[in-house]
Amino acid sequence: MKYSVVDANLEGILELLKNSDKASDTWTRRASRHLESHLCDLRSREGYHSIDRYKRAIKDLNRLLEMKTAENRIRLGLGNFEHQDLAPTRSRDLIKAAENPEANPFYPYFKNRLLHLVENDQPSMVGFSLNYLSQALTTFAMIGFLRKEFPAMTLILGGGLVTSWMRRPGWQNPFKGLVDHFVAGPGEGPLLSIMGVRDTGSGEIGNLHCTPCYDPLPVKDYFAPGAILPYASSSGCYWNRCSFCPERAEGNAYVPVAIETMIADLQALVKKIQAGSDPSGRQRLEPGGDEGDRSSSSRCAMVRFCENHSPSYRSGFLFGLETIRMRDVEDRTGIWKPGCARHHAERD
Numbered sequence: 001m002k003y004s005v006v007d008a009n010l011e012g013i014l015e016l017l018k019n020s021d022k023a024s025d026t027w028t029r030r031a032s033r034h035l036e037s038h039l040c041d042l043r044s045r046e047g048y049h050s051i052d053r054y055k056r057a058i059k060d061l062n063r064l065l066e067m068k069t070a071e072n073r074i075r076l077g078l079g080n081f082e083h084q085d086l087a088p089t090r091s092r093d094l095i096k097a098a099e100n101p102e103a104n105p106f107y108p109y110f111k112n113r114l115l116h117l118v119e120n121d122q123p124s125m126v127g128f129s130l131n132y133l134s135q136a137l138t139t140f141a142m143i144g145f146l147r148k149e150f151p152a153m154t155l156i157l158g159g160g161l162v163t164s165w166m167r168r169p170g171w172q173n174p175f176k177g178l179v180d181h182f183v184a185g186p187g188e189g190p191l192l193s194i195m196g197v198r199d200t201g202s203g204e205i206g207n208l209h210c211t212p213c214y215d216p217l218p219v220k221d222y223f224a225p226g227a228i229l230p231y232a233s234s235s236g237c238y239w240n241r242c243s244f245c246p247e248r249a250e251g252n253a254y255v256p257v258a259i260e261t262m263i264a265d266l267q268a269l270v271k272k273i274q275a276g277s278d279p280s281g282r283q284r285l286e287p288g289g290d291e292g293d294r295s296s297s298s299r300c301a302m303v304r305f306c307e308n309h310s311p312s313y314r315s316g317f318l319f320g321l322e323t324i325r326m327r328d329v330e331d332r333t334g335i336w337k338p339g340c341a342r343h344h345a346e347r348d
């Protein structure tokens, strides 16, 4: 099966940054002049040795994005997309964004990119992963563009934000005619079903475990000092008690990945990206020992993974360490460094 994967977030932002217009003010002109060196700083370890250098790089990139979109009544930054008239929380505004894709500041980028992809690959289906509110208006602008240009194309929408919408009690699809299929939760099984791959009756498609594959993504282009491999060690949350979190409201069951599978996945991923990679399992880690001797937990996986890998691979944000007794990691690997609620377990 032929497919292409595009990180439109990264590509769109880089395109806007590189095509900044001639500015009349000193700050923007200076930011534009230093663009390449700022990008180098954010992609190398050296750029993180000085907090002032790092802050300047971020401020300058945000300045370029802000100036590029000021006329569109949009406030854009590396982590922000705020439209003064359209709210990503209102379905009628998302439909407006889809009806008028030309008004989106990323339009020149996605128009060229999508047309080129369709011409080359002739896809019959296109899927979007929508995870954050800041992505919603642009995602719908891209959906609207494809719907207008290629009315027969099957459009699929999934991702974390869409999962939250769909798992709200009383969810009704307000995007009929725009989106053909919605996917809530992990997409592997539903996507195969939409593509016509039938379950043989054993339920294997629904319970499919896939080792993540980041090969098609431009791993070295991200704004990080090394490759960061996101790894989902579970779906749902074992804790499930924070009042502000949608996990409980969405009724997501906690399903951890088996420890041996997790270790094999991490080893395979690390092998693929050898140079300076930091596998970060940004997931809830199940408590063990005192809380029920659930020894087949991601805690044990992380301890065993750390034991078998050099320090450069052992950097990761581990959430809720008080409850998972990270002393186990310290005792057996010597990489303990206490901090606040979100401890950074790093040796260096």
Ligand code: SF4
Pocket: 237, 238, 239, 240, 241, 242, 245, 246, 247, 284
């Ligand atoms: S630990 Fe995180 S995922 Fe779990 S309930 Fe709290 S906020 Fe949600």
